[in-house]
Amino acid sequence: MALEIITKSDLEEFRLRLLEDIRSIVGNHKPETGKLLKSYQVKNLLKISPGTLQNLRMNGTLPFSKIGGIIYYKYDDIAKILDAKSK
Template structure:
């Protein structure tokens, strides 16, 4: 199968425009944060990286009621304000405990 140079360039241009659209859509999806009551939600992975703790420690904080959480469609989320309060409470216990 032979195609001329102009036809090939037109095809490549169409393909590149598709890639640009896909890239834009992926960027928009990535920018969307989960929210509840207008507040940002974090998932387990976010907290593990943020707090530099193990999955077991995170589970223990949930089980002990130290860190409030929400389950949405089988996935666990945490309100950012609850995480901030958890950190403040943890620091207060270490300082005065």
């Protein structure tokens, strides 16, 4: 049985390739148009606090629907806010 020695530089190269692959997979994953999102998903997308999300609902910036005690948001509405935030 032959032994193969793995160096630190080999591990570092592997780590970089793995991170690049993960970023490409995660970066390409976006919710479909028309999809409904829950509050925790919106907070993660916009990187905002629960209070800020509530303010966006209350002042009418972010339309929502409440079904059985759960608040849903349209992805299209979130995309508009993301576009405005990036400008």
